[in-house]
Amino acid sequence: xxxxxxxxxxxxxxxxxxxxxxxxxxxxxxxxxxxxxxxxxxxxxxxxxxxxxxxxxxxxxxxxxxxxxxxxxxxxxxxxxxxxxxxxxxxxxxxxxxxxxxxxxxxxxxxxxxxxxxxxxxxxxxxxxxxxxxxxxxxxxxxxxxxxxxxxxxxxxxxxxxxxxxxxxxxxxxxxxxxxxxxxxxxxxxxxxxxxxxxxxxxxxxxxxxxxxxxxxxxxxxxxxxxxxxxxxxxxxxxxxxxxxxxxxxxxxxxxxxxxxxxxxxxxxxxxxxxxxxxxxxxxxxxxxxxxxxxxxxxxxxxxxxxxxxxxxxxxxxxxxxxxxxxxxxxxxxxxxxxxxxxxxxxxxxxxxxxxxxxxxxxxxxxxxxxxxxxxxxxxxxxxxxxxxxxxxxxxxxxxxxxxxxxxxxxxxxxxxxxxxxxxxxxxxxxxxxxxxxxxxxxxxxxxxxxxxxxxxxxxxxxxxxxxxxxxxxxxxxxxxxxxxxxxxxxxxxxxxxxxxxxxxxxxxxxxxxxxxxxxxxxxxxxxxxxxxxxxxxxxxxxxxxx
Amino acid sequence: xxxxxxxxxxxxxxxxxxxxxxxxxxxxxxxxxxxxxxxxxxxxxxxxxxxxxxxxxxxxxxxxxxxxxxxxxxxxxxxxxxxxxxxxxxxxxxxxxxxxxxxxx
Numbered sequence: 001x002x003x004x005x006x007x008x009x010x011x012x013x014x015x016x017x018x019x020x021x022x023x024x025x026x027x028x029x030x031x032x033x034x035x036x037x038x039x040x041x042x043x044x045x046x047x048x049x050x051x052x053x054x055x056x057x058x059x060x061x062x063x064x065x066x067x068x069x070x071x072x073x074x075x076x077x078x079x080x081x082x083x084x085x086x087x088x089x090x091x092x093x094x095x096x097x098x099x100x101x102x103x104x105x106x107x108x109x110x111x112x113x114x115x116x117x118x119x120x121x122x123x124x125x126x127x128x129x130x131x132x133x134x135x136x137x138x139x140x141x142x143x144x145x146x147x148x149x150x151x152x153x154x155x156x157x158x159x160x161x162x163x164x165x166x167x168x169x170x171x172x173x174x175x176x177x178x179x180x181x182x183x184x185x186x187x188x189x190x191x192x193x194x195x196x197x198x199x200x201x202x203x204x205x206x207x208x209x210x211x212x213x214x215x216x217x218x219x220x221x222x223x224x225x226x227x228x229x230x231x232x233x234x235x236x237x238x239x240x241x242x243x244x245x246x247x248x249x250x251x252x253x254x255x256x257x258x259x260x261x262x263x264x265x266x267x268x269x270x271x272x273x274x275x276x277x278x279x280x281x282x283x284x285x286x287x288x289x290x291x292x293x294x295x296x297x298x299x300x301x302x303x304x305x306x307x308x309x310x311x312x313x314x315x316x317x318x319x320x321x322x323x324x325x326x327x328x329x330x331x332x333x334x335x336x337x338x339x340x341x342x343x344x345x346x347x348x349x350x351x352x353x354x355x356x357x358x359x360x361x362x363x364x365x366x367x368x369x370x371x372x373x374x375x376x377x378x379x380x381x382x383x384x385x386x387x388x389x390x391x392x393x394x395x396x397x398x399x400x401x402x403x404x405x406x407x408x409x410x411x412x413x414x415x416x417x418x419x420x421x422x423x424x425x426x427x428x429x430x431x432x433x434x435x436x437x438x439x440x441x442x443x444x445x446x447x448x449x450x451x452x453x454x455x456x457x458x459x460x461x462x463x464x465x466x467x468x469x470x471x472x473x474x475x476x477x478x479x480x481x482x483x484x485x486x487x488x489x490x491x492x493x494x495x496x497x498x499x500x501x502x503x504x505x506x507x508x509x510x511x512x513x514x515x516x517x518x519x520x521x522x523x524x525x526x527x528x529x530x531x532x533x534x535x536x537x538x539x540x541x542x543x544x545x546x547x
Numbered sequence: 548x549x550x551x552x553x554x555x556x557x558x559x560x561x562x563x564x565x566x567x568x569x570x571x572x573x574x575x576x577x578x579x580x581x582x583x584x585x586x587x588x589x590x591x592x593x594x595x596x597x598x599x600x601x602x603x604x605x606x607x608x609x610x611x612x613x614x615x616x617x618x619x620x621x622x623x624x625x626x627x628x629x630x631x632x633x634x635x636x637x638x639x640x641x642x643x644x645x646x647x648x649x650x651x652x
Contacts (some may be wrong), residue, residue, distance in 0.1 A: 037562060226631075226633045226634060249585045416631070419575070421598070421631065457633075482632055488607060515640075515648070
C-alpha cells in the first residue's frame with residue numbers, strides 16, 4: 001500500500017522557496033522575472049491582483065515576460081482582465097485558462113482570443129463569488145499583489161486602496177501558497193499594518209507606483225437634464241416612498257445625479273435623516289455635497305477614489321479609517337455589506353428585455369459584471385427587518401396567503417435610448433448570442449428580471465412588484481420604454497390600466513415637475529463646485545481639472 | 548439636414564404671449580421655438596434635424612405631445628442636433644410650461 005502524503009502543498013511551497021533561496025525576501029526589481037520563474041510551476045493557479053481600481057501592474061508585466069518554455073499552462077484566477085499584459089499571457093501561451101469577474105477595457109481582445117482558441121474561460125463570476133471560490137476550489141498557488149508600502153519585515157501598508165488584498169492573501173497564505181507583493185516604497189515604520197509580514201513571502205519595490213484608475217469620478221458638468229428628471233423621480237417616487245436608508249449606488253451619471261440632488265431636491269422634500277443615511281459605496285466625489293449637508297451618516301467602501309484621500313481622512317465619522325487617518329477599504333466585506341445590509345441597489349444597464357432581465361454584455365465584448373449581480377439581487381439569506389424591506393415584500397405578495405418575507409429593492413435606471421439612438425429595451429438580449437459564442441449554458445445576465453423591482457426611465461417608474469403576471473410585467477416594461485420599438489409596441493389600454501393602479505407612475509403622477517428638471521437643481525455643477533463643497537479637501541486628478 | 552413637417556390636432560391653447568425659446572443647439576440636444584399661429588385646434592411642428600431616418604419616431608413623439616398638451620393654435624419649430632426622444636419630449640413640455648406659467652398678462 002502506498003503511503004498517503006498529507007502535506008504535498010507544504011512540500012510544494014518548500015520546493016518553490018528553495019529554488020528562490022538566492023534571491024532573498026526583499027527582491028530587487030531587476031530579478032523579478034527570475035523569481036517568478038523560480039516559484040511558479042506549470043499549470044499553477046495564479047492570481048494577479050487588480051481591480052477596476054489598483055493594479056499589480058509591475059508583477060503583471062513580469063509574468064508576461066517569463067519564458068513560456070518554463071512557465072506555461074497557468075490557470076489565472078483574478079478579479080479583472082484590465083491590462084494588456086493580462087491578455088498577453090494567453091497570447092504567449094504562459095496561461096491557458098481563466099476564472100475572472102470583469103474585463104471592461106480588454107473585453108474586445110478577450111472575445112478575439114476566445115475565437116482563436118487561445119484562452120479557455122471557465123466562468124465569469126461576481127467579485128464575492130470568485131473570492132468565495134478562492135476558499136473552496138480555486139485557491140491560488142501564487143498570488144501577485146499590490147500595496148502602498150512595506151517595512152523591512154515585510155508587513156504591508158495598503159493605504160486607502162486595500163480592496164481585494166486581504167481576501168487574496170488569506171486564501172493563498174493559509175493554503176501554503178506563495179505571496180509576492182509589489183510596493184511603491186519601503187518605509188522604516190508603516191502608518192498601519194494592513195497585511196502582516198507572516199503572510200507575505202516576497203516584497204519588490206516597483207520602479208513606478210502601481211496604476212490606480214479614478215473610476216468613480218463623474219464630472220457633474222456632464223449630467224443631463226433627463227438624468228436630473230430621472231433622479232427626481234427616484235428620490236420622490238422610490239427613496240421617499242419606501243424610506244430607503246441603507247443603499248448602494250452603481251457607477252454612472254444617472255446615480256451621480258441622485259447624489260447631487262439629495263442636498264437640494266431631497267432636502268426640500270424633507271428627506272434629510274429619513275433616506276440615504278448609510279451607504280456601501282466607494283468615496284464618490286459626487287457624494288460630497290450630501291455629506292456636507294448632513295444627509296450621510298456612514299459610508300463603507302469597496303476601494304478608494306483618487307483625490308478623495310484628504311477629504312475622507314477629515315470625515316472619520318462618515319468613512320472607515322485607520323489609526324493613520326486614511327481610508328480602510330475592503331471589497332469582500334463591502335460586497336457582503338451591499339448584499340445583506342442594504343435595502344436598495346440602483347444602477348444602469350445597456351439592455352433590458354421584456355421580462356426585465358438586464359445585461360451589459362454585447363456581441364463583440366466579454367465584459368463580466370463585477371459586483372452588480374450581488375448588489376442587484378434579493379438577499380435570500382437575509383433575516384433582519386427594515387421598513388423598506390418589509391414594504392417591498394408586502395407589495396410583492398399583494399395580500400396573497402404566503403409566508404411574509406421582505407424584499408430588497410433593485411432598481412434599474414435607464415434612458416430609453418442610449419447615445420446614437422441605441423434602444424435600451426430589446427426583445428432579446430445580446431447575451432443569448434454571446435452565450436453561444438462562448439459555449440456557455442446560460443446567457444450572461446447581469447440582473448435577472450425576477451430580482452428587479454423597479455425600472456425607471458424618463459417616461460416614469462414601472463413597479464414590477466405590483467405586476468400580477470408575466471403579461472402585466474411585459475406591459476409595465478413597455479409602458480416606460482418610450483419610443484423604442486418595445487415602447488411603441490405597447491397595448492395602450494393595458495398600460496393606462498396599469499397607470500391607474502400605480503404600477504406605472506409618470507412624473508406628473510408623483511408630483512415631479514418636468515419644468516424643474518434643470519441642471520440648476522444639482523448641488524454641484526462642476527468638479528470645481530465639488531472641490532469648493534469639500535472646503536478644498538477634494539483634490540481631483542488633473543484630467544478632471546479644467547480651471 | 549432633414550426637414551420634417553407635422554400638422555396635428557391639439558386642444559386649444561388659450562394663453563396668448565410672445566414667442567418662447569427653450570433648449571440649446573448643441574450635440575445631443577435641441578432648441579424649441581414656440582409661436583402663436585392662426586390654425587386654432589391644430590399644432591404645426593417643423594423639425595430640422597441632423598439625424599436622418601427617424602421620421603416615424605418624430606411622428607410618435609409629436610403626436611403624443613399634441614395629445615397630452617394644449618398646443619392648438621401654436622406653431623413649433625425644433626432645431627435638433629441628435630437629441631433623443633427623451634430630450635425632445637422634455638423640451639416640448641418645458642416650452643409649454645413656460646408658455647403657460649409666464650404669460651404676458
